[in-house]
Amino acid sequence: MSHPLYDDAKNLTENELSEKIATLSKKYWQTNNSEVKSQILLILDDLKEEQRSRIQKSMQNSLDDDNKDLDNLINIS
Secondary structure (H helix, E strand, O other): OOOOOOOOHHHOOHHHHHHHHHHHHHHHHHOOOHHHHHHHHHHHHHHHHHHHHHHHHHHHHHHHHHHHHHHHHOOOO
16 A cells, blocks of 8 residues: 555655655654554655565666676577
8 A cells, every 4th residue: 555645756766765755754753643653655666666676676677787798698499
């Protein structure tokens, strides 16, 4: 479930994404209000999922590039 009032995290840079996660995590531990904590968790989940998907995409791209290099080494004629 995503937070209905939060903008899309896809527009953030890697640094902005990490900074927002760190800031919200800090705010989560600073508050004692359980309702606020639940709202922060919804946004944190969205941000962390975006971060995971970027890492996964980056790893897949790197793996694809490595496979292309191997294809050039193997010449079957």
